[in-house]
Amino acid sequence: MIWLTWRQFRTPAAVVYGAIAVILGALAATGPHLAHLYETRGDRFLDSVGGFEANLYVVTTLALLALPALIGMFWGAPLVTRELDAGTHRLAWTLTTRTRWLVAKLGLIGLAAVAAAGLLSLAVTWWADPIDKAIAARSGAPGPGFLIFPRMSLEIFGSRGTVPLGYAAFFFVLGVIVGVVVRRTLPAMAIVLGLFVVTQIAMYTQVRSHLxxxxxxxxxITARNLTSINMFNHLTVVVNRPGAWVLSQQTVNAAGHPVTVPSWVLECPGSGPKSQACFAKLTGLGYRQLVTYQPADRFWSLQLTETAIYLGLAFGLAVLCVWWIRRRLS
Incomplete structure (x- = not known):
């Protein structure tokens, strides 16, 4: 059963692992140079990152963010539905049990999916470490070009550390169960893509910050740390916590209650003695900015916790898939 599964799967595996091999080669060739620049250029490091490294940074980040969705769509969704459409599952069930048939498929291809995501994530995390450190050190100040997102952000978090392994496992098994329930490959692929987007947004906005x-x-609040005032007089300030994930900000009064700042703050000049006097008056009235955040040093704790959640969900979906195959399919 394992041999047959591998025969069916070897072409998609060769495509994915071939692409990963090309990326790994580029990372290995440029990684030492990037680390040397970080050690020698100091504060000017980000300005020294060349066009190829910048493009590689973007490509690898996007590849890791998209890989779990692609695994779910192209490896998970067709895994069983392809056999159901062709009717070959009935022949397979005469040679072995349904459980062994499905476990062999889930085990072999699931391990390949996790290994692909883990290998790429490990390499990218190593290669991008100097860039991530330099971005964090800027304490919220924008970097040149694309280099503006700390690794705790939505744009970067899912392309570092261990979470790509959890994502790959979960979305692979999710693709399988969606395919089994829908029993049509193309609709199942579309549903998996939609669930991928919804799940990732929900995890970032509703779950991760509470882990x-x-x-x-x-x-x-000063002229130096103030970054914006919106039309409702809500302020945003720079947080002096390098690499932190800022969850929310609100202005509070001397009693600690949320308030909006007086309208005259809009007319405070950006610099000079008048600006200092204006913001000193604001401080004297008891106005402060309350910032809620996750410190940068919690990155790995959040990574491991979220990875465990996704692996647990993947296991639960695998059990559900086995039950469905045994009880609901004929």
């Missing part, structure tokens, strides 16, 4: 109790920081 660990966030910390709070109360800071004065």
């Amino acid at each position: 660990l109790t966030p910390e709070h920081l109360t800071t004065t």
Whole structure:
């Protein structure tokens, strides 16, 4: 059964692992140079990152963000539905049990999916470490070009560390169960893509920030740390916590209650003695900015916790898939 599964799967595996091999070669060729630049250029490191490295940074990040969705769509969704459409599952079930048939498929291809995501993630995490450190050190100041996202952000978090392994396992098994239930390959692929987008957004906005109790920081509002005032007089300030994931900001009064700043703050000049006096008056009235955030040093704790959640969900879906094949399919 394992041999037959491998025969059916070898072409998709060769395509994915071939692409990963090309990326790994580029990372291995440029990684030492990038680390040397980081050690020698200091604060000017980000300005020294060349066009090829910049493009490689973007490509590898996007590849890792997209890989779990592609695995779910092209490896998971057709895994069983292809056999159901062709009717070959009935022949396979005469040679072995349904459970062994499905477990062999889930085990072999699931391990290949996790290995692909893990290998690429490990390499990208190593290669991009100097860039991630330099971005974090800027404490919220924008970097040149694309280099503006810390590794705790939505754009980067899923392309580093261990979470790509969890994503790959979960979305692969999700693709399988969706295919089994829908029993049509193309609709199943479309559903998996939609679930991927919804799941990732929900994890970032509703779950990840609560995996660990966030910390709070109360800071004065000055011309130097103020970044914006919107039409509702809500302020945003730069947080002096390098690489932190800022969850929310709100202005509070001397009693600690959320408020909006007085309208005259809009007319405070950007610099000079008048600006200092204006913001000193704001501070004297008791206005402060309350920031809720996850510190940068919690990156690996969040990574491991989220990875465990996705692996647990993947196991639960695998059990559901086995039950469905045994009880609901004929």
